[in-house]
Amino acid sequence: MSDTVIKVEHLSKQYRLGEVGTGALSHDLNRWWHLIRGKEDPYLNIGDINDRTRKGSSDYIWALRNINFEVKQGEVVGVIGKNGAGKSTLLKILSKTTGPTTGSVKIKGRISSLLEVGTGFHPELSGRDNIFLNGAILGMKKSEIQRKFDEIVDFSGVERYIDTPVKRYSSGMYVRLAFAVAAHLEPDILIIDEVLAVGDVEFQKKCLGKMKDVSTKDGRTVLFVSHNLTAIKNICSTSIFMQQGTIERNGNTEEVLKYYLSHNTTTKSKQCFESPAIAPGNEFVRIRRVEAVSPELKKGESFTVHTPINIEIEFWNYTEGREINISLHFDTMNYECVFNVGTTPQLLKKGVYKAVCQIPGDFLNDGLFSIRIMFVADKSIPLYVFNDAINVEVHEDRTESDWHGKWPGFVRPLLKFPLISLS
CATH class of the missing domain: 2.70.50.60 (abc- transporter (atp binding component) like domain)
Known part of the structure; x- marks a missing residue:
């Protein structure tokens, strides 16, 4: 049996700005007429790339365009790129929160996702109830969830509030419990978006350590979107660099990061x-x-x-x-x-x-x-x-001294540092 757990082929996602569907009855009828005749959707041939810095020529944009990649079992895959590159859209399609416009996604195993604060939990239910609800959604038996319950609560650090409705949680508490549930209920594939940036530094370190353990000890797969390149470098074996809805580079994390940094050094002040x-x-x-x-x-x-x-x-x-x-x-x-x-x-x-x-x-x-x-x-x-x-x-201002090396550090404040003779 193949060890590929995610296979994405020719995946594209198109949106119409400001509208649901095509936004016009004539467009919907046009699509329907092409569909019943076995013709291609006429609106797949139009649309701009997702560049938010300029005004486009069409109301249609491609959030993703012709995405292809595979993920093996046990891999921790980093997904990097600027805002608007299509990272979150890709994860939503993989999580089946939304569907693709064209292309296919084949997934082997059950998925647990943490995409943004406010999703996945019912606000009126307590933390305890939401743990059991999420486990049931993943197809777990009540006995399996009970076996993991204490471990989840201990990791999250919200034991005192576990019987309080989650609508009264702070964003940090919410993310703590949501990550603990997503990581401990034994999903085959764990998908984490930049939402971890909401947590404090100590908890972020716990989460990164847990993601590494989930992969190395349990053999499960992790997809991790982050702007923290240090975290990506430390825990991800392979990475995907996305730009304007396409995959710019895919492969070894160190090589992808070098490519990403070398292509993001143009000064835009x-x-x-x-x-x-x-x-x-x-x-x-x-x-x-x-x-x-x-x-x-x-x-x-x-x-x-x-x-x-x-x-x-x-x-x-x-x-x-x-x-x-x-x-x-x-x-x-x-x-x-x-x-x-x-x-x-x-x-x-x-x-x-x-x-x-x-x-x-x-x-x-x-x-x-x-x-x-x-x-x-x-x-x-x-x-x-x-x-x-x-x-x-x-x-560097080279006009004032003969020093031609690189000063270490990120700052070099001009401080009083006199040399005083004591003889």
Whole structure:
């Protein structure tokens, strides 16, 4: 028997912007007429790639286009790529949350998925009831779930609240229990999206360790979507790099990561979106503009280690009367956080807002950095994370010294460090 547990062939997924179905009776009739005559769907020949940075020529977009890959039993496969690359759409199709437009997916074994906060649990049921509900959905007997129950609760760390309806859980508590259930109820295939970013650092480490154990000790398969390249490198044997709905590179994790980083070093110090319809975001917030500027530079001049840099963020806010704050993460290209800073939480009305993070000169080392932006409500509820919003490239200033090496570290602040003679 083949050890292939997932086989994806010529998989594509098409959406019509702002509509359910084709959005027009004439289009539906046209599709039906082609179907009964055994003809190809006429709308499969149109549609733009999923590029949210520009306005398309069609209302149809391809979230996925001609995806092909196989996953072997016991593999931990990382899925990487920028926002909008099609990663979550792929996982939803594999989880049978949505169906493909064309192509086929063959899966051997039962799947447990953790795709986003708020799915998989019934909000009115307690944590205890939801554990048994999820086990039943996976086809497990009550005795099997009871055997795993204590282990699940202990791993999640929410024992005190296990008989409380999950609608009263914080997002962190929810993810803790959801991951514990997904990982311990013995699925053949475990699918995890970036949702683990909601948890605290300690719990993230526990989850990564558990995913590794599930693969190496139990021989089960894991698909893991993450922007944390260090985590991908540590636990994934193979990886898939997706870009604009297609697979750009598939294979050994180290080789895929090198390719990904080498193809994501073009400095884009500005991103502007014409309207909310094409802007990254969701029903809570959408990004209007993110730009790195400096009051000291003329047009065309580059940032140096001495240049003060302002990160300007404009966004549409759709949440009325909630406390909103923005957390800005300044990362290396390996997604190691250089620093994190947040705005003061403010009660916002619906409208357009701007925030500016001021980074002083003589603070950053030379190198290429990535800006990650998180919108948070009520101090703890994540609304939206915009990874790879822009890149900032800082150059060495060679005019001031004969030093031509590379200074270690991510920052090099200008500090007082006098040399005092004691003789």
